[in-house]
Amino acid sequence: MPRHNTSVCAACLNDYVVEQVKRAIKDHTMFGRGDRILVAVSGGKDSLSLWDILMRLGYDTAGLHIQQGIGDYSEQSHQKTAAFAESRGAELILHSLKEKEGAGVLELADLTDRSPCSACGVMKRYNFNKIACDRGFDVLATGHNLDDEASRLLGNVLRWQEDYLAKQFPALQATHEKFVKKVKPLYRLAEREITAYAVVNKIDYVIEECPMSVGSKMFVNKEVLNRLETDAPGTKQAFYFGFLERQKQEDLSREDETIRSCTRCGQPTTAAVCSYCRILEKVKTAP
Amino acid sequence: MHVLLQHPKRETEIKGPRTVGQLLKRLNLLPEAVLVLRGDELITEDEALKEDDIVEIRPVISGGS
Numbered sequence: 008m009p010r011h012n013t014s015v016c017a018a019c020l021n022d023y024v025v026e027q028v029k030r031a032i033k034d035h036t037m038f039g040r041g042d043r044i045l046v047a048v049s050g051g052k053d054s055l056s057l058w059d060i061l062m063r064l065g066y067d068t069a070g071l072h073i074q075q076g077i078g079d080y081s082e083q084s085h086q087k088t089a090a091f092a093e094s095r096g097a098e099l100i101l102h103s104l105k106e107k108e109g110a111g112v113l114e115l116a117d118l119t120d121r122s123p124c125s126a127c128g129v130m131k132r133y134n135f136n137k138i139a140c141d142r143g144f145d146v147l148a149t150g151h152n153l154d155d156e157a158s159r160l161l162g163n164v165l166r167w168q169e170d171y172l173a174k175q176f177p178a179l180q181a182t183h184e185k186f187v188k189k190v191k192p193l194y195r196l197a198e199r200e201i202t203a204y205a206v207v208n209k210i211d212y213v214i215e216e217c218p219m220s221v222g223s224k225m226f227v228n229k230e231v232l233n234r235l236e237t238d239a240p241g242t243k244q245a246f247y248f249g250f251l252e253r254q255k256q257e258d259l260s261r262e263d264e265t266i267r268s269c270t271r272c273g274q275p276t277t278a279a280v281c282s283y284c285r286i287l288e289k290v291k292t293a294p
Numbered sequence: 295m296h297v298l299l300q301h302p303k304r305e306t307e308i309k310g311p312r313t314v315g316q317l318l319k320r321l322n323l324l325p326e327a328v329l330v331l332r333g334d335e336l337i338t339e340d341e342a343l344k345e346d347d348i349v350e351i352r353p354v355i356s357g358g359s
């Protein structure tokens with residue numbers, strides 16, 4: 008682990024990873040022992056490792072997997088997630104876009120002239136939040152790691168997207184009655200560290216990348232940050248943690264006044280009709 | 295040595311590198327962006343390699359979230 012100027016054995020790696028997650032949960036008061044936690048699981052290394060760690064720590068969790076309908080990739084993601092849940096006797100909630108919304112990500116992208124990543128993002132965010140609320144979960148946990156957050160921050164800073172900056176925090180409170188609290192307990196861990204955790208603990212995850220993500224800006228930003236990190240270990244941590252320190256000085260508890268209820272589905276949105284309903288309208292009117 | 299690579303999945307023979315760090319340099323890969331495995335075992339940059347080793351270079355970067 009170059010940013011800590013040390014190498015560790017498998018047992019020490021596990022201790023380190025678990026301690027970082029415990030610290031993240033405590034520092035941001037993410038959830039407590041009595042809370043029900045819905046973990047969004049894609050079948051990748053981050054979300055399966057997060058679920059593994061939270062179960063290891065004794066939290067009350069269930070997994071939620073969205074079946075996106077992207078051919079073999081989605082099928083493999085479903086199989087790995089289901090096998091993980093079964094091996095641990097954990098509850099897994101499945102949501103198939105083709106069954107529930109009437110079309111998979113690729114069809115939704117075609118119908119709406121959105122990129123597949125954009126359509127996928129809308130479907131995931133909407134369903135994560137709605138399913139968590141409808142089923143009475145206290146909090147939604149996602150597997151975003153330090154590299155995800157640092158690269159997203161880089162992208163937002165490069166374009167001075169200040170609205171997005173205000174929302175880039177490891178714990179987001181529910182600012183609407185139909186919002187669930189959202190947390191990122193892996194934000195202190197580098198992508199390489201969490202991958203090592205998955206390998207050491209023999210977590211069988213999907214190694215292949217989503218075929219739709221080829222050439223995404225996220226990859227470019229991560230590549231840039233990894234070059235900086237190789238030259239100066241600790242750069243990603245200094246960048247994102249420095250941002251969080253500065254954010255602490257802002258009033259993060261303020262209500263987001265732009266959030267209202269969608270006139271069709273009642274879910275929180277910044278527009279009169281939410282993105283999800285606008286996409287679904289295209290499905291209903293498709294020839 | 296025999297090297298397994300991902301994204302896209304492929305295999306290749308490479309001669310010469312004596313350590314993991316040298317192998318990554320030869321392939322122009324950033325150590326921060328990959329893990330190197332020999333069998334089930336994670337190996338570090340200073341680990342010595344033999345010509346008959348089979349190693350997997352696994353990317354750690356994922357684009358979706």
